[in-house]
Amino acid sequence: MSTLAYAARDSRTMLRRNMRRWARYPAMTLQLIGIPVIFLLMFAYVFGETLGAGLGGPAGDRGDYINYLVPGIIIMTVSASVQGTAISVAMDMHEGIIARFRTMAISRGAVLTGHVIGSFLQTLVGMVIVTGTAFAIGFRTNANAAEWLGAIGLLSLFAIALTWLAVGMGLQAKSVETASNVPTLLVLLPFLGSGFVPADSMPAGLRWFAEYQPFSPVIETVRGLLLGGLAGRDVALALGWTVALGVLGYFWSLKLFRRPPVKG
Numbered sequence: 001m002s003t004l005a006y007a008a009r010d011s012r013t014m015l016r017r018n019m020r021r022w023a024r025y026p027a028m029t030l031q032l033i034g035i036p037v038i039f040l041l042m043f044a045y046v047f048g049e050t051l052g053a054g055l056g057g058p059a060g061d062r063g064d065y066i067n068y069l070v071p072g073i074i075i076m077t078v079s080a081s082v083q084g085t086a087i088s089v090a091m092d093m094h095e096g097i098i099a100r101f102r103t104m105a106i107s108r109g110a111v112l113t114g115h116v117i118g119s120f121l122q123t124l125v126g127m128v129i130v131t132g133t134a135f136a137i138g139f140r141t142n143a144n145a146a147e148w149l150g151a152i153g154l155l156s157l158f159a160i161a162l163t164w165l166a167v168g169m170g171l172q173a174k175s176v177e178t179a180s181n182v183p184t185l186l187v188l189l190p191f192l193g194s195g196f197v198p199a200d201s202m203p204a205g206l207r208w209f210a211e212y213q214p215f216s217p218v219i220e221t222v223r224g225l226l227l228g229g230l231a232g233r234d235v236a237l238a239l240g241w242t243v244a245l246g247v248l249g250y251f252w253s254l255k256l257f258r259r260p261p262v263k264g
Helices: 003-024 026-045 048-054 063-094 097-103 108-136 145-172 176-181 184-188 204-212 215-227 232-258
Strands: none
Touching: 003 108, 026 048, 026 063, 026 108, 048 063, 063 097, 063 108, 063 145, 063 176, 063 184, 063 215, 108 145, 108 232, 145 184, 145 215, 145 232, 204 215, 215 232
């Protein structure tokens, strides 16, 4: 059996292990998926009429705002899901599981790959649930098949990039509690971008940050693909940030995983 085949076999084993963890900790999965659904319903039904009018729609019509909101909530689903990745990796790190894996005859990369693939599948489930909920409360899109594929492809790449970043956060964390807190920044970034309100409605300094931080270009690209008005500048920034975060997270995670354990 080739080295690549061994790595693939070990990665499947690690993936099965992480999927069984879903079954052992269903509350974590429900929380990570439930938070975006709660925000979707809250912003749609509590603030939808007011914010919809602010987008230029008629007062009392929340439909325009739901359409505007959904891409940001989908991105929030991605960032909430990878928070669970950081927690899972930190648990393995501080319970000695990763130290034990290092001594076993398994592919080193398979340990992290199992976490990444498992988290990605969990994120896909979350995005499907959030999107289904959005359609149920009135979200409508005029996207064709190619535009849907483009949106799904970008969301998948962004999810993988953030997952690798979360793996690094989990490996770096001094405790499981720290690992649960640090990725919270990723959940907050859609609020400090164009996820919930247009960036041009913000004060000058915050507007500049909102336009150029990693999440806004991805949100705007997904919004453009699903609702029309796609801008080439947003696409370029979205792909650039996705690649940069993915490369940073991947090599950071490998560096942390390969470092010798600290002797107490």
